[in-house]
Amino acid sequence: MAPHNVRWGIMATGGIATTFAKDILCDPSTRDVSDIAHTIVAAASSSSQSRAQEFLDAIKIPNKDAKAYGSYHELVKDQNIDIVYVATPHSHHFQNAMLCLEAGKNVLCEKAFTVNAEQTRRLVKKAKEKNLFLMEAVWTRYFPLSIKIREMITDGKIGEVLRVSADLSCNCNKPDSDSLNFGSDGDKSRMVNMDLAGGALLDLGIYSLTWVFQILYLTQKLEKREKPKVLAAVDKYHTGADEMTSIICHFEKNRTMGVATTGLRLATQPDGEGSAATGPACRIQGTKGEIQVIGPLYRPTEYRVIMNRGPKGQVEDVICPIPKDTNREGKEGENGWGHGMFWEADEAGRCLRDGKKQSDTISWEESITIMEVMDEVRKQGGVVYPELIDSTTYDEKSPLNGKA
């Protein structure tokens, strides 16, 4: 049977838009997928039409009739688009995703979904009202590695899981300085810029929480999923963004705890990523043993299973490489394209094909619950974003939606 072809529109032309677009242009057979295919039919830049065209050229767009738009407003009106991938900074997601939904477009929106939980609730309400698909792009959940680990948990491989600790910290210290190292962007970087909803929590801490939630929440039966009690500590950077944040999530009824940490100055694994790293970035501790995930937690390719010591104590190391399309030209020293974002795109495609409005792997309810946890963390830590980006009122003409 012919694969179901998904026609994508890409909103924004920055770093992750490029990575995602290249991923969905990879041949699906390189990852053993035959039921879904992807086509990019349009891209839009808020700055200019020529920037959108440059983007399409940079990803070596195979279909030369793909449209380049100089505004997000034009993109959402394109009748050939099935779904828009929103790849703007977190600050913009609520207004941009609502612009898409209002125009009748399905949406895959980058993480963090929005700045606050109420913005997410409003997007969900609109998607329901318009009968559209809406999904937060938490790509890590769709990695075969994540799926395998969740299966091991539900199969009871390590017994009853009582605690998950997860860290994602990005090693951006600047020696002998109070400032962090974000290159020439400095404090304007979206990582620490309050106008762009900067800070460790929304950018990186969301992955630590992803590991806590995909183990302690998603693997539970629906009736046992619970919103945790939250205890947080936040250390702020001089822009007002959170620089180092630690969160304890107590799932009281299930009697489990998740410890999610993040920081911009430290490194999770000082000795490197993947096989170079000795320590784990995530520990999933059960009554019979534990699973350790080697970071980075947004793109893990290795885990180990350690059963409790005793006569049969054992360690199993498993590597899950990300498939490459070697017919696509990689960067110097890189063997083809393939970053791991295609799996979430395949999921979105299957949901569209099957008429589903949300993905079971990151349901609306779970996205909202995680946003509520992050709201609570920011409240306890006193992190307050500017009104323009924290507002829950949709405004088609908001500067966050760019020129019309």
Ligand SMILES: NC(=O)C1=CN([C@@H]2O[C@H](COP(=O)(O)OP(=O)(O)OC[C@H]3O[C@@H](n4cnc5c(N)ncnc54)[C@H](OP(=O)(O)O)[C@@H]3O)[C@@H](O)[C@H]2O)C=CC1
């Ligand atoms: N899943 C993942 O692994 C990753 C996800 N992300 C997420 O993707 C989103 C974008 O991150 P990233 O691509 O790194 O960011 P970039 O700064 O590289 O790109 C953001 C793009 O958004 C558009 N934009 C619109 N308004 C603004 C504005 N005021 N300031 C800056 N950019 C603006 C621009 O595109 P244009 O001018 O064309 O409109 C810009 O190129 C974030 O939400 C982030 O959390 C980021 C990295 C990895």
Ligand SMILES: O=C1OC[C@@H](O)[C@H](O)[C@H]1O
């Ligand atoms: O989602 C992300 O994953 C990779 C990080 O480097 C990036 O800052 C973040 O947005």
